[in-house]
Amino acid sequence: MKITVIGAGAIGGNLAAKLSTAGHDVQVADARGPEAVRPEVLESGARAAELADAVQGRDVIVLAIPFGVAGKLAGLFAPVPAETVVIDTSNYYPHLSGQIEAVDNGEIDSVWNAEQLGRPVVKAWNAALAETQRTKGVPAGTPGRLAIPVAGDSEEARRVAMQLVDDTGFDPYDAGTLADSWRQQPNSPAYCTELTLDELPAALAAADRVKDARIRDSVPERLAALPATATLEDVVEMNRAAHR
Structure with a gap:
């Protein structure tokens, strides 16, 4: 597939590298210009591109940009x-993006975005930490393979996104429509x-918007309370513990 990733940060860099390794034709664009794309992101064959040109003639565009942008x-x-x-x-964190009244008043994050x-979007890769995405993707069929939920209103668009999630090393899970995507949002x-x-299905079903x-x-x-040497496993355990 012809894929453009907009955003060259941790998530965007991970996805560009993994999708390129999987054999896709990948471009990476960033509002700061092609020079903002780190060399290691391009090692697997992805190409840096100008933002204005990167959305033309593509099958998929991945937005790896902050919420609200x-x-x-x-x-x-x-x-x-x-x-x-x-x-x-993306994910809505008020302390990062600022308060967004419509979302605070109940509109689903992804629907607002x-x-x-x-235009319609599919929600994917938002529910896994950047380091999880970078280090824990494994081939399909590997015991204990981690899963990533995918939500969107178009069945065909969900199917495409789920295939790409699989290509990045994770089991895709059909999480329903975009209106249901709050179940995979923070926290x-x-x-x-x-x-x-x-x-994953039981965890999605247990979501409570207020809590x-x-x-x-x-x-x-909670992050500030972790030791300076906190690992990925420490952060994951912190997230799990919040629901016990």
């Missing part, structure tokens, strides 16, 4: 064909807790 790209996406699958990887962009039981395909929002808002304090 999508609206700034609405003009860029206006001429992009409707059949192009757009995947959103799609409205700002002006639900399914969010960044490293679950297998057998474990999970309180846990999300306590993340800065």
Whole structure:
């Protein structure tokens, strides 16, 4: 597939490298310009591109950008064909993006983001830590393979996103429509807790919007309480413990 990843940070870099390794034609674009793409992201064959050119003639566009920024790209996406699958990887953390009244008042994070962009999106890769994505992807069929939920209103777009999740080393799980994607947002039981395909459905079902929002808002304090030498496993355990 022809894929563009917009955003060259940890998540975007991970996805560009893994999807390129899987054999896809991958471009990476960043608002700061092609020079912002780290050399190691391009080692597997991905190419740095200008943002204005990177959305043309692509099958899939992955948004690996901070939550709330999508609206700034609405003009860029206006001429992009409707059949192009757009995947959103972002998460709403008020202490990072600032308070967004519509979301605070109950609108689903991903639905709001799609409205700002002006087109449908699929939610994927948001519920796994960057380091989990970088280090824990394994071939299909490997015992204990971790799972990633995928939500979106188009069955075909979900299918495409699920195939790409598989290509990055994780079992994809069909998590339903975009209106259901709050179940994989911060800080639900399914969010960044490293679950297998057998474990993930129960975690999604256990989500509680009010409780999970309180846990999300306590993340800065809980992270500050971890030792300076905290590992990926420490962070995952912190997320799991919040739901016990």
